[in-house]
Amino acid sequence: MSKGEAVAAQPAASASRNLLMRVLAAVVLVPLVLGAAYVGGVPWAALVTLAVVGLFIEWLMVVGVLHQRRVAVTGAIALALTGACLALARFELASLAAVAGLAAVAALSAQGRPWAVAGFLYAGSALFAALSLRADQQMGFAALVFVLLVVWATDIGGYFAGRGIGGPKLWPRVSPNKTWAGAVGGFVGSLAVAAGFAASGIGRLVPLLILGGVLSVAGQLGDLFESAVKRRFGVKDSSHIIPGHGGLMDRLDSLVAVLVLAAIFGFVRHGADGIGRGLMVW
Numbered sequence: 592m593s594k595g596e597a598v599a600a601q602p603a604a605s606a607s608r609n610l611l612m613r614v615l616a617a618v619v620l621v622p623l624v625l626g627a628a629y630v631g632g633v634p635w636a637a638l639v640t641l642a643v644v645g646l647f648i649e650w651l652m653v654v655g656v657l658h659q660r661r662v663a664v665t666g667a668i669a670l671a672l673t674g675a676c677l678a679l680a681r682f683e684l685a686s687l688a689a690v691a692g693l694a695a696v697a698a699l700s701a702q703g704r705p706w707a708v709a710g711f712l713y714a715g716s717a718l719f720a721a722l723s724l725r726a727d728q729q730m731g732f733a734a735l736v737f738v739l740l741v742v743w744a745t746d747i748g749g750y751f752a753g754r755g756i757g758g759p760k761l762w763p764r765v766s767p768n769k770t771w772a773g774a775v776g777g778f779v780g781s782l783a784v785a786a787g788f789a790a791s792g793i794g795r796l797v798p799l800l801i802l803g804g805v806l807s808v809a810g811q812l813g814d815l816f817e818s819a820v821k822r823r824f825g826v827k828d829s830s831h832i833i834p835g836h837g838g839l840m841d842r843l844d845s846l847v848a849v850l851v852l853a854a855i856f857g858f859v860r861h862g863a864d865g866i867g868r869g870l871m872v873w
Contacts, residue, residue: 621743623638624638624739625736625739628725628732628735628736628739629732631725631726631731631732632678633678635721635722635725636674636675636677636678636722637674637678639674639717639718639721639722640670640671640673640674640675640678640718642717642839642843643670643674643714643715643717643718643721644667644670644671644714645832645839646713646714646717646839646840646843646847647663647666647667647670647710647711647713647714648663648667649830649838649839649840650706650709650710650713650714650820650840651663651666651707651710652830653820653821653824653826653840654703654706654707654710654820654824655703655824656700656702656703656706656707659699659700659701659702659703659707661699662696662699662700662707665692665695665696665699666692666695666696666707666710666711666714668692669688669689669691669692669693669695669696669711670689670692670711670714670715670718672688672692673685673688673689673692673715673718673719674718674722676688677718677719677722677723677726678722680726682863685719689715689719692711692715693708693711693712693715696708696711713847716847716851717843717846717847717850717851719854720847720850720851720853720854721735721850723854723858723863723866724738724850724853724854724857724866724867724870725867726866726867727857727864727865727866727867727868729865729867729868730865730867730868730870730871730872731866731867732867733788733793733867733871734853734857734866734867734868734870734871735867737784737785737788737793737803737870737871738806738846738849738850738853738870739846740784741781741784741785741803741806741807741810741849742806742810742845742846742849744777744780744781744783744784744807745777745778745780745781745807745810745811745845746777746810746845747777747780748773748776748777748778748779748780748781749769749773749774749776749777749780749811750773751776752770752772752773752775752776752777752779753768753769753770753772753773753776754773755772756770756772756773756776757770757772758770758771758772759771761773761774761815762815764822765815765818765819765822766814766815766818769814769815769818774811777807777810777811778804778807778808778811780807781803781804781806781807782800782803782804782807784803785799785800785802785803785804786799786800788871793871794871794872794873795873798873799871799873802856802870805852806849806852806853809848809849809852810845810846810848810849811845812848813844813845813846813847813848813849814844814845814848816844816848817840817841817844818844821840828841853870854866854870856869856870857869857870
């Protein structure tokens with residue numbers, strides 16, 4: 592093999608290894624997430640709370656304020672208390688813990704206060720959305736699975752369409768690897784999920800197609816938002832905690848946006864006690 596051929600083969604080999612690591616990580620994480628989501632209650636709350644605490648810590652690391660230990664510890668404790676209160680269905684106490692945590696993070700931040708506060712809001716909104724969506728005993732699990740599958744289908748469709756088709760970049764200044772083909776492929780993937788739910792008798796076809804498409808776009812915008820934050824601070828990966836995926840922020844950026852928007856949809860349509868029904872029943 593010539594030197595040029597060897598150099599050309601390196602990116603392909605690296606991409607293959609990365610894909611393998613992504614698949615292996617998914618094989619481990621997907622059953623864990625779906626199992627906890629199915630059980631609901633404390634297991635789901637514990638998993639989500641652990642994830643959002645990690646999300647908050649990674650955010651502080653990306654924006655360069657993790658060295659302010661009091662901010663990190665106080666915010667993490669407040670998020671943990673909020674998750675515990677939500678697990679016990681004590682929404683008022685959860686709201687109080689979240690507001691107190693937000694105030695403490697703002698007060699303790701000696702530098703980068705807007706970014707620290709934004710990180711707490713980012714993680715806290717994901718916590719409330721994920722636990723409130725699942726709390727609906729009738730449709731919570733179905734709504735949560737719908738959200739997860741839309742995010743995963745968008746990610747998978749975007750990955751393969753982007754690599755297989757390529758073409759013009761979506762927003763090269765923010766995310767140089769994302770293409771319009773990948774965005775369309777992810778969008779199509781979300782429509783397939785919506786059609787599958789409608790075919791199984793959960794929801795009506797046209798509303799679910801619209802919902803799936805809107806959530807897919809929201810997820811892709813969430814991905815771009817996280818990329819913009821990392822680029823603002825010159826960071827490539829938020830961490831390397833998940834093999835093949837980078838950090839929690841890298842893996843959950845789309846999901847955070849989709850969860851929050853889905854919870855808002857459900858709340859507006861059916862109130863706090865029926866967010867899952869509000870999302871899925873049309």
